[in-house]
Amino acid sequence: MTAVAVETKEAPESVPGAPPPASVIADIWRGISRENPVLVQFLGMCPTMAVTNMLANGVAMGLATTFVLVGSGLFVSLFRRYIPHEVRITSYILIIATFVTLADMLLAATFPAISKALGPFMPLIVANCLLLGRAEAFAAKVKVHRAVADGFGMGMGFTLSLSLLSALREILGRGTLLGHPLFGPRFEPWVFMVMPPGGFFALGVALLGLATIIQWRKRRAGAAR
Amino acid sequence: MSNLAWIFVSTLLVNNFTLVMFLGLCSFFGVTAKIETAWRLGLANTFVLILTAIFAWFLNTYILASAPFLRTVAFIVVIASAVQFVEMAVKKYLPVLFRQLGIYLPLITTNCAILGLALFQTSRHYNLVEALVFALGAGFGLTLALSLLASIRERIEVADMPVIARRMGLVLVIASSLSMAFMGFAGMGSAP
Numbered sequence: 488m489t490a491v492a493v494e495t496k497e498a499p500e501s502v503p504g505a506p507p508p509a510s511v512i513a514d515i516w517r518g519i520s521r522e523n524p525v526l527v528q529f530l531g532m533c534p535t536m537a538v539t540n541m542l543a544n545g546v547a548m549g550l551a552t553t554f555v556l557v558g559s560g561l562f563v564s565l566f567r568r569y570i571p572h573e574v575r576i577t578s579y580i581l582i583i584a585t586f587v588t589l590a591d592m593l594l595a596a597t598f599p600a601i602s603k604a605l606g607p608f609m610p611l612i613v614a615n616c617l618l619l620g621r622a623e624a625f626a627a628k629v630k631v632h633r634a635v636a637d638g639f640g641m642g643m644g645f646t647l648s649l650s651l652l653s654a655l656r657e658i659l660g661r662g663t664l665l666g667h668p669l670f671g672p673r674f675e676p677w678v679f680m681v682m683p684p685g686g687f688f689a690l691g692v693a694l695l696g697l698a699t700i701i702q703w704r705k706r707r708a709g710a711a712r
Numbered sequence: 713m714s715n716l717a718w719i720f721v722s723t724l725l726v727n728n729f730t731l732v733m734f735l736g737l738c739s740f741f742g743v744t745a746k747i748e749t750a751w752r753l754g755l756a757n758t759f760v761l762i763l764t765a766i767f768a769w770f771l772n773t774y775i776l777a778s779a780p781f782l783r784t785v786a787f788i789v790v791i792a793s794a795v796q797f798v799e800m801a802v803k804k805y806l807p808v809l810f811r812q813l814g815i816y817l818p819l820i821t822t823n824c825a826i827l828g829l830a831l832f833q834t835s836r837h838y839n840l841v842e843a844l845v846f847a848l849g850a851g852f853g854l855t856l857a858l859s860l861l862a863s864i865r866e867r868i869e870v871a872d873m874p875v876i877a878r879r880m881g882l883v884l885v886i887a888s889s890l891s892m893a894f895m896g897f898a899g900m901g902s903a904p
Binding site for chain 1: 731732733734735736737738741742777781782783784785788789792817821822823824826827828831832835875876877878879880881882883884885887888889891892895
């Protein structure tokens with residue numbers, strides 16, 4: 488997946504700590520797989536836990552975060568030469584807050600029910616460490632198209648993890664998916680899964696499962712050798 | 713008076729910010745490897761929470777009434793400034809703690825507990841005294857949750873754990889049981 492950079496003809500950017508050059512596809516793919524925000528980096532845990540009790544909420548939160556990631560990546564990268572180093576964090580957070588307000592208003596105008604269900608967690612996207620982290624570590628150091636690609640990839644990785652987690656919790660905790668009942672009337676919903684402890688539990692078990700798979704693959708690779 | 717006591721108990725235990733409302737999870741999982749650091753960060757957070765509660769109340773009362781769409785932006789700027797202030801104070805007077813907290817001190821800015829406090833305080837229309845009690849309850853609740861998880865994690869650090877449980881998975885399951893314990897307070901009702 489890691490294709491060699493195509494843009495080496497242009498003068499390289501002399502930013503210390505800049506990420507190594509990569510193709511746009513690699514920039515997108517990284518956020519979904521190797522540097523997945525939720526499953527690998529543990530960033531943005533608060534919305535991950537709080538809104539994943541129903542699939543619709545999880546998807547809405549994921550897409551809203553993607554919108555903010557792409558928008559803030561674009562602007563942070565555009566203005567990277569003009570933002571003084573001392574006030575960069577404040578500048579980034581102002582850019583992020585602007586896009587969050589936009590997303591909040593858009594969602595409230597188009598899907599009022601979901602906006603109401605997300606409640607304060609919509610404006611709380613500002614405080615998602617993922618956004619400031621990507622602005623500081625990536626967008627501020629690369630060209631615009633890479634910053635947008637990275638934001639999109641991270642957003643998709645976030646949306647995918649949230650969708651999986653919320654689908655799991657909704658199926659087990661309510662016996663429905665997107666509000667449609669899946670099982671017959673004799674299904675007893677595992678209410679624990681949609682309550683707060685269920686959020687920690689579902690992600691914990693998912694991570695333990697992931698670690699088991701990685702361990703198992705490692706052992707098989709060792710045995711093959 | 714009973715209302716104030718109720719707000720305090722409710723935010724400390726029944727609707728604990730970290731374990732029931734899922735606010736401030738980054739530091740909850742990030743800084744709870746050692747109990748010393750955990751409760752100190754909790755207290756630093758409490759201080760920022762109280763500052764934020766005061767500033768947010770002033771903003772709400774005098775400025776944001778005429779421009780509610782600026783709420784998120786205004787709150788985050790106030791929080792960023794308050795954190796900057798606390799960072800300078802800690803660096804000057806408690807240099808050891810400053811080194812221990814490291815990146816998690818400036819990261820208080822992106823601790824959703826702080827912004828969450830300002831937003832909840834707004835939506836519940838608390839007055840200044842109620843907001844202060846709310847901030848105190850939230851801060852102590854945060855400190856309590858951090859200390860609880862840190863003391864358990866110090867124990868499992870020396871225990872003989874299976875390989876798959878040595879990373880975040882087990883910590884999340886422990887957090888789940890802590891959260892379940894706090895659900896026991898739910899019978900006391902919810903915040904007014």
